[in-house]
Amino acid sequence: DGGITQSPKYLFRKEGQNVTLSCEQNLNHDAMYWYRQDPGQGLRLIYYSQIVNDFQKGDIAEGYSVSREKKESFPLTVTSAQKNPTAFYLCASSIDQAGSTSNYGYTFGSGTRLTVV
Amino acid sequence: RKEVEQDPGPFNVPEGATVAFNCTYSNSASQSFFWYRQDCRKEPKLLMSVYSSGNEDGRFTAQLNRASQYISLLIRDSKLSDSATYLCVVRPFSGGYNKLIFGAGTRLAVHP
Numbered sequence: 001d002g003g004i005t006q007s008p009k010y011l012f013r014k015e016g017q018n019v020t021l022s023c024e025q026n027l028n029h030d031a032m033y034w035y036r037q038d039p040g041q042g043l044r045l046i047y048y049s050q051i052v053n054d055f056q057k058g059d060i061a062e063g064y065s066v067s068r069e070k071k072e073s074f075p076l077t078v079t080s081a082q083k084n085p086t087a088f089y090l091c092a093s094s095i096d097q098a099g100s101t102s103n104y105g106y107t108f109g110s111g112t113r114l115t116v117v
Numbered sequence: 118r119k120e121v122e123q124d125p126g127p128f129n130v131p132e133g134a135t136v137a138f139n140c141t142y143s144n145s146a147s148q149s150f151f152w153y154r155q156d157c158r159k160e161p162k163l164l165m166s167v168y169s170s171g172n173e174d175g176r177f178t179a180q181l182n183r184a185s186q187y188i189s190l191l192i193r194d195s196k197l198s199d200s201a202t203y204l205c206v207v208r209p210f211s212g213g214y215n216k217l218i219f220g221a222g223t224r225l226a227v228h229p
Contacts, residue, residue: 031215040125042204042221043161090160094215105151105206106217108160 002027006091006109012117013078013085021076021112023091030095032074033106036060037088046089049074078114086116118143121207121220129226134195138223140205141187149208150181152190154201155222161204164190195227 004025013019025032031050035043045058049068063082068074074093078085092106123140130136142150150167165172167179167188178191188205202222209218 035219040221042121043219045216048216088158105153105163105166106215108162111160113158 004091004093004107004109006089006112008112009110011112011114013114014117016080018077018079019114021078021089021091021114023074023076023109024072025074025093025107025109026072027093027107028071029093029107030071031093032068033092033094034058034064034066034074034076035090035092037090043090046076085114088113119220120144120209120218121205123205123220123223125221125223127224127226129228130195132195132197132227132229134227135191135193136195136225137189137191138203138205138225139187139189140220140223141185142205142207142209142218143186144207144209145183145186147186147207147209150179150188151206151208151217152177152179152188153204153206153219155204156201161219164203192225195225197227197229200225200227 034046049055091109153161155161171180205220
């Protein structure tokens with residue numbers, strides 16, 4: 001079955017450590033996204049990528065980095081510069097056709113819950 | 118002003134009740150609209166797209182009012198399993214990348 005897989009499900013980070021969250025999809029989607037969700041709040045966009053080897057900052061990119069070397073994969077690194085990283089991280093993918101008015105939603109992975117210890 | 122605003126709730130309703138959520142959006146050029154459902158500590162899942170003429174999927178009815186810039190979701194005959202947070206989602210423009218803006222969600226609790 002096609003889908004989007006995030007790992008690990010739970011991750012604990014020590015102060016000053018970089019950690020990398022994995023996101024893999026086999027939906028053949030061009031676009032991929034990383035969101036952060038804090039308790040009682042909406043999703044906030046960290047980074048997105050429309051195509052391999054290209055990605056753009058979202059609304060809260062500071063302290064995060066990404067790469068898109070393969071269509072299927074879009075890992076997120078939470079660096080030590082991110083001062084408040086404890087949150088629920090969601091990866092998503094979608095069909096992406098610039099200029100299209102089509103009604104494409106996102107498919108989400110099951111998320112990674114990151115906690116600073 | 119937030120781009121997408123929802124009443125956070127919670128809406129506490131008995132089984133069998135009809136409940137409606139509204140959502141307002143600020144960008145009048147918005148092109149696409151969705152309702153997502155998010156269970157506690159899980160990922161959001163697409164519930165339904167919202168079309169200009171309104172659309173229905175079983176017990177769920179979605180409507181769009183472009184003039185007033187709001188979207189609604191009506192749930193009839195509520196089930197215990199409907200308890201979740203419902204996210205209103207808007208695609209603000211037709212060009213560029215497929216950017217979606219998520220509301221913070223409305224929490225629904227259905228009780229016996």
